[in-house]
Amino acid sequence: MSTPAHEPPKSVLEPSDDSLPEFTPMAWRVSEIRAAIPPHLFVRDTWKGILYLARDVTMAAIAWRLALFIDPLYAAGSTFGEAGTRLNECVRWGTWMIYWWFQGLIFTGIWVIGHECGHGAFSSNKVVCDSVGYVVHTLLWTPYFSWKISHHRHHRNHASMERDEVYVPKTRSDLCIPDEHQEHPIDYEEYFGDTPIYTLYMLIRQQVVAFPAYLLYNVSGQKSYPKWTNHFDPDSILFSPSQRDAVIVSNMGILSMVLIVYLASMTWGFVAVAKYYGIPWLLVSHWFIMITYLHHTDPELPHYRDAQWNFQRGAxxxxxxDFLGWMGRFFLHDVAHFHVIHHFFPKLPFYHAPEAxxxxxxxxxxxxxRSSKPVFKALWDNYNDCQFVDNEGATVISALFSSSFYQRHIR
Known part of the structure; x- marks a missing residue:
């Protein structure tokens, strides 16, 4: 069999209803799927991973060093009067925005390296993975071991309505929406007809605070968990008693970051810390949420209940x-471009993901x-369209009109 190209062909996720095939869950075993991928693509190269991390850290240092010149460069103002001064300020803040954009992408790439460590994809040496991952994720306000534990459970149970850890869709009953009846059609506009401005506000709120909210309050997580479930309580339902010490170590890392940021703010000022570090970190939270939300949310993606779910169907x-073009591929280590393979085989290194x-x-x-829809359009569309799944059914679609889609396309 000839070797396929590194860039897989694109399947269309935005067809008309008439062109959609009836959906049948896959029947292959994981071992059969793994056998279709050459063994050398599963090999983890520790030094290659270290070189990628070193590249990212070097870029972050260079970006920070260049940013030190922004305010001094424009501090003198303009010799062309008030209009010149205003233009000078616009250019200064425009330069800061360029810094925030690229430093946010660089920081996100570093976070992705920590994510690789959490899966054991960075190195075959567990100590190396956990050491690098702990430092990298702690520096970016992620409790490494705590999140690693729940994230592993997400991978083991993805798309399971009963057991998945995150992006578990709401049901009709959660939103107090009645079941579909042909005699009494539902006016969905009455339930979801928010103004575009309000929808935009809710979407921005999701993009900015969703990850901290998930860690602190289990927002978008498994609804069967107790109300105060979070990633910082060693006795949380998220963790077994044997994992308690790992959670405490993660908490100690986050507390150390609180101290570091406090001391840095006392030394250089809160505004400086926010400009050089805080805003890029907020963009890490945004990119991470946007990427993962779009990975797991689309009107074409099924969720399963116990009768139909298995690992490979969930994966x-x-x-x-196609996320941000070359910038997404270079800075984010292909994390958005090639995520499906990651769900099948989390230990496969990211640099082998295109070929695999x-x-x-x-x-x-x-x-x-695979979708080539512009990602910001996909974000807006999916946020508006993917609202709930039906209360019953072994296979359900997370979409505003899930029942009509289900009746047409799922057996």
């Missing part, structure tokens, strides 16, 4: 996206999802 219920995805797509065919 295929994700979508690869080509083999995966060739094997599973229509069960592989």
């Amino acid at each position: 295929s219920a994700t979508v690869d996206r 995805t080509a083999y995966l797509q060739a094997f599973i065919g229509i069960h592989y999802h």
Whole structure:
């Protein structure tokens, strides 16, 4: 069999209803899917991972060093009067925005390296993975071991309505929406007809605070958990008694960051810390939430209840996206472009994901999802369209009109 191209062919996630095939969950075993991918693509190269991390840290240091010149460069103001001074200020803040954009992407790439460590994809040496991951994630306000534990459970149970850890869709009953009846059609505009401005506000709120809210309050997590479930309580339902010490170590890392930021603010001022570090970190939170939300949310992606769910079906219920073009591929280590393969084989290194995805797509065919829709348009569309799933059914679609879609396309 000839080797497929590194860039897998694109399947269309935005077809008209008439062109959609009836959905049938995949029947292959994980071992059969793994056998379709050459073994050398699963090999983890520790030094290669370290070089990628060193590259990212070097870029972050260079960006920070250049940013030190921004305020002094424009501090003198303009010799062309008030209009010149205003233009000078616009250019100064425009330069800061360029710094925040690229430093946010660089920081996100560093966070992705920590994510690789959490899965054991950075190195075959567990101590190396946990040491690098702990430092990297702590510096970016992520409790490494705590999040690693719940994230592993998400991978093991993705797209399961009963057991998944995050992006568990609401049901009709959660939103007090009655079931579909042909005799009494539902006016969905009455339930979801928010003004665009309010929808935009809610979307921005999600993008800015969703990750901290998930860590602190289990927002978008499994609804069966107790009300105060969070990633910082060693006795939380998220963790077993044997994982308690790991949670405490994670908390100690976050507390150390509180002290570091406090001392830095006392030394250089809160505004300086916010400009050089705080805003890029907020962008890390945004990019991470946007990427993962779009990986797991689309009108074409199924969720399963126990009768139909298995690991490989859950893994295929994700979508690869062309995210920010070359910047997404270079700065974010292909994390958005090739996520489906990651759900099938979390220990496969990111630098092998493009080639491995080509083999995966060739094997599973229509069960592989890829979208070329502009990501900000996809974010807006999916946030508006993917509102709930039906109360019953072994296979359900997370969409505003899930029942009509279900009746047409799912057996």
